[in-house]
Amino acid sequence: MDMYAVVGNPVSHSKSPKIHGMFAQQTGESLEYTAIQAPLDSFRETVEAFFIGGGKGLNVTVPFKEQAWKIVSERSHRAELAGAVNTLLQRDGRLFGDNTDGEGLVRDICINQGVALSGKKILLVGAGGAVKGVMAPLLDEGPASIVVANRTVSKAEDLARIFGRNGSVSACAFEDLQGPFDVVINGTSASLVGDIPPLPDAVIASHTFTYDMMYSLRDTAFVAWAKARGAGQCCDGLGMLVEQAAAAFYLWRGVRPDTAPVLAALRKGD
Ligand code: ATR
Numbered sequence: 564m565d566m567y568a569v570v571g572n573p574v575s576h577s578k579s580p581k582i583h584g585m586f587a588q589q590t591g592e593s594l595e596y597t598a599i600q601a602p603l604d605s606f607r608e609t610v611e612a613f614f615i616g617g618g619k620g621l622n623v624t625v626p627f628k629e630q631a632w633k634i635v636s637e638r639s640h641r642a643e644l645a646g647a648v649n650t651l652l653q654r655d656g657r658l659f660g661d662n663t664d665g666e667g668l669v670r671d672i673c674i675n676q677g678v679a680l681s682g683k684k685i686l687l688v689g690a691g692g693a694v695k696g697v698m699a700p701l702l703d704e705g706p707a708s709i710v711v712a713n714r715t716v717s718k719a720e721d722l723a724r725i726f727g728r729n730g731s732v733s734a735c736a737f738e739d740l741q742g743p744f745d746v747v748i749n750g751t752s753a754s755l756v757g758d759i760p761p762l763p764d765a766v767i768a769s770h771t772f773t774y775d776m777m778y779s780l781r782d783t784a785f786v787a788w789a790k791a792r793g794a795g796q797c798c799d800g801l802g803m804l805v806e807q808a809a810a811a812f813y814l815w816r817g818v819r820p821d822t823a824p825v826l827a828a829l830r831k832g833d
Contacts, residue, residue: 567815570609571625572627575600579598579808583812585825585828592816619653623650623651632647632648637660641661641699645665647696649662649807650814665701666806668748671774671803672772680705682705683707685709686748687712694711702729710740710744746772748776749774775799806822
């Protein structure tokens, strides 16, 4: 049977085996998908051993996405821009890296949530790897502008410099933000520990669509914050997780799974 896996550290919490298991069942594809915990100092060796052993493809999660970017022989254009790789496969005997995170975010917002990004004023909160990974796919949707706000403003300025040639991208400190925005996306890890970046309330209006790239069975801290400020639509990142997985599945198998039933099952806590 064709073997796939997610590599991370820690990885036992990963929902990827469940998601890909459901995709395989739904599409009739015959494959096995497991989770591999790589030692922090031997990610490359773990990947090499997997492919030497006949493995067909890997997903890469925290903290190895930047390392995965470094070890591949070839990268997709979007992975090149993201500076991180979340999907590995072999092409003509060479290790190829792609990044489906941005596609996952855009598909969840535009298709699942039905929110067009074209012409919108977007606030992106955070400037770490997660945000860098989604910048180019967001800009491809043709928003009016993206403002990147981060605790460490110099990191937001770096992103504005890198991606400014693809669209209107500017950097801002939290306290200098002028609202409201049409779309506010949280890409900080603050939500994981129940923290909210100190955003002015004025960034939210009743029409604002808010999205937390983190997810949780209950409202994340950011979703709760946005709801309390009257945002029109509030969404967490479970759909992004399922959509990035579907995009990886498509790369590996050439079949695009139906994400809706998988997302519904995960929402129920299955
Ligand atoms: P990831 O790969 O998940 O993006 P990262 O590169 O470490 O992880 O980036 C984490 C992001 O969350 C950064 O934008 C970080 O802000 P700094 O660049 O100033 O460190 C942001 N972040 C983490 N905890 C935060 C908090 N409590 N308040 C505000 N921002 C926070």
